[in-house]
Amino acid sequence: MFTIFRLWLLEKYAKKYDIPIMQKDGIQFLTNFIKDNNIKNILEIGTAIGYSAIKMALVDNNINIVSIERDEDRYNKAVKNVKKFKLNDRIRLIKDDAFNVELNDKFDLIFIDAAKAQSIKFFNKFEKNLNKNKYIITDNLKFHGLVESDEILSKNLRQLVKKIKDYIQFLKENNNYETTFYNIGDGISVSKKR
Ligand code: SAH
Ligand code: MG
Numbered sequence: 001m002f003t004i005f006r007l008w009l010l011e012k013y014a015k016k017y018d019i020p021i022m023q024k025d026g027i028q029f030l031t032n033f034i035k036d037n038n039i040k041n042i043l044e045i046g047t048a049i050g051y052s053a054i055k056m057a058l059v060d061n062n063i064n065i066v067s068i069e070r071d072e073d074r075y076n077k078a079v080k081n082v083k084k085f086k087l088n089d090r091i092r093l094i095k096d097d098a099f100n101v102e103l104n105d106k107f108d109l110i111f112i113d114a115a116k117a118q119s120i121k122f123f124n125k126f127e128k129n130l131n132k133n134k135y136i137i138t139d140n141l142k143f144h145g146l147v148e149s150d151e152i153l154s155k156n157l158r159q160l161v162k163k164i165k166d167y168i169q170f171l172k173e174n175n176n177y178e179t180t181f182y183n184i185g186d187g188i189s190v191s192k193k194r
């Protein structure tokens with residue numbers, strides 16, 4: 001009961017301060033996926049305030065997570081939140097730009113949810129940390145519907161949308177992985193390493 005209330009407080013906080021945490025159906029999909037595929041070790045790129053990391057860790061007591069966040073305020077908030085849920089022994093938070101982080105650990109799931117224009121780079125940097133037959137999941141492939149819209153966009157947004165489309169193409173053409181795209185939440189891909 002306390003847990004549900006605390007999660008609700010996190011969702012409220014994120015809404016109030018415009019922190020782009022995973023949408024309800026997206027996080028539901030992700031946590032079900034973790035349960036159904038017996039995922040135990042997770043690397044997350046983009047912690048924000050710790051919401052998705054906490055949700056993932058709550059799926060099962062044997063789940064361990066490493067999560068990276070470059071923004072100091074969000075990282076600090078995440079540290080506090082993880083402690084509130086008493087998950088600090090299972091969620092390791094790293095305050096750095098993911099591009100500066102070198103990990104030797106191997107994971108069953110890499111969850112990419114950081115700067116949307118950089119997904120190809122995150123994928124290429126961290127795939128060496130993925131166990132065989134395991135998964136890379138990416139969030140926000142629809143980018144609030146902008147990826148498929150005819151709306152006239154600013155130059156910055158156009159560039160961002162192009163990068164997301166490039167990433168989708170990259171996944172489709174990557175024969176080392178089998179990728180499925182889901183029209184859930186803000187658009188999610190699941191890439192299984194062959
Ligand atoms: N996964 C979170 C939401 C993450 S929002 C949830 O659903 O609860 C995306 C976060 O990625 C932002 O807080 C942003 O600061 C962080 N980020 C973006 N680029 C990054 C990078 N290169 N390294 C580390 N963090 C990054
Ligand atoms: Mg997201």
